[in-house]
Amino acid sequence: MSMDIKLIKHGDDAELKLDGFIDASNAADVENVLMDVATKYDNLCFDMENLEYVSSAGLRTFKRIYMELRRKSGTMSAKNVDKAIMEVLEVTGFTRLFKFL
Amino acid sequence: MKTLTVIAAIENLDKVNTFISERLEECGCNVRKTLMQIRLAVEEIFVNISSYAYDPTVGPAEVRCEVLKDPLRVVIQFLDKGKPFDPLAKEDADTSEEALLERDGGLGILLVKETMDDVKYEYKDGKNILTIQKNL
Numbered sequence: 001m002s003m004d005i006k007l008i009k010h011g012d013d014a015e016l017k018l019d020g021f022i023d024a025s026n027a028a029d030v031e032n033v034l035m036d037v038a039t040k041y042d043n044l045c046f047d048m049e050n051l052e053y054v055s056s057a058g059l060r061t062f063k064r065i066y067m068e069l070r071r072k073s074g075t076m077s078a079k080n081v082d083k084a085i086m087e088v089l090e091v092t093g094f095t096r097l098f099k100f101l
Numbered sequence: 102m103k104t105l106t107v108i109a110a111i112e113n114l115d116k117v118n119t120f121i122s123e124r125l126e127e128c129g130c131n132v133r134k135t136l137m138q139i140r141l142a143v144e145e146i147f148v149n150i151s152s153y154a155y156d157p158t159v160g161p162a163e164v165r166c167e168v169l170k171d172p173l174r175v176v177i178q179f180l181d182k183g184k185p186f187d188p189l190a191k192e193d194a195d196t197s198e199e200a201l202l203e204r205d206g207g208l209g210i211l212l213v214k215e216t217m218d219d220v221k222y223e224y225k226d227g228k229n230i231l232t233i234q235k236n237l
Contacts, residue, residue, distance in 0.1 A: 056208040093196025
């Protein structure tokens with residue numbers, strides 16, 4: 001699905017390394033994988049170093065993950081966010097949903 | 102101006118992306134951020150047409166792309182024969198946290214407006230025509 005996801009466990013927390021892109025054609029598949037992880041861990045951190053592209057379809061995926069984590073008072077964080085992706089998060093207000101590490 | 106006509110459906114997003122990136126490669130544009138912003142605007146517009154223009158049926162979308170000089174810029178046009186719809190007429194999406202969590206729509210066109218240097222809409226000869234321009 002043009003996206004490789006690697007899971008690193010830290011107790012109740014998980015780190016997910018995203019390698020590839022999230023657009024309208026793969027967002028539903030990516031969401032299924034991420035949601036499965038979000039239901040099992042309290043806090044998720046996305047390593048976005050190799051996330052080359054995200055569109056509004058991908059942002060909706062992050063939003064649903066955020067809502068699942070918030071339901072159980074967990075947090076969603078992000079690290080290694082590149083400038084172009086950060087601008088997409090800023091313009092849409094999505095910086096509010098992430099803690100940046 | 103080169104033209105691609107496809108059925109407006111998300112399965113064809115790849116074809117549209119390839120068509121645009123070939124035009125940009127021809128002119129040697131390789132700035133990552135600019136290429137990403139163009140891909141973003143193209144996806145958001147094509148997905149909107151695919152989701153709403155002919156709903157509940159399907160129909161064609163025509164994509165035209167041209168690279169112009171002085172200043173170097175790309176002009177991309179999207180034409181569809183669906184319901185008349187001006188995506189620029191709506192107020193910008195509310196990006197407060199509560200609004201973000203309640204609603205799904207509006208972010209795509211906001212990203213188009215924020216990342217492109219010019220965006221125009223017209224309805225002419227039974228077609229929606231959305232034209233975006235980005236300096237390269």
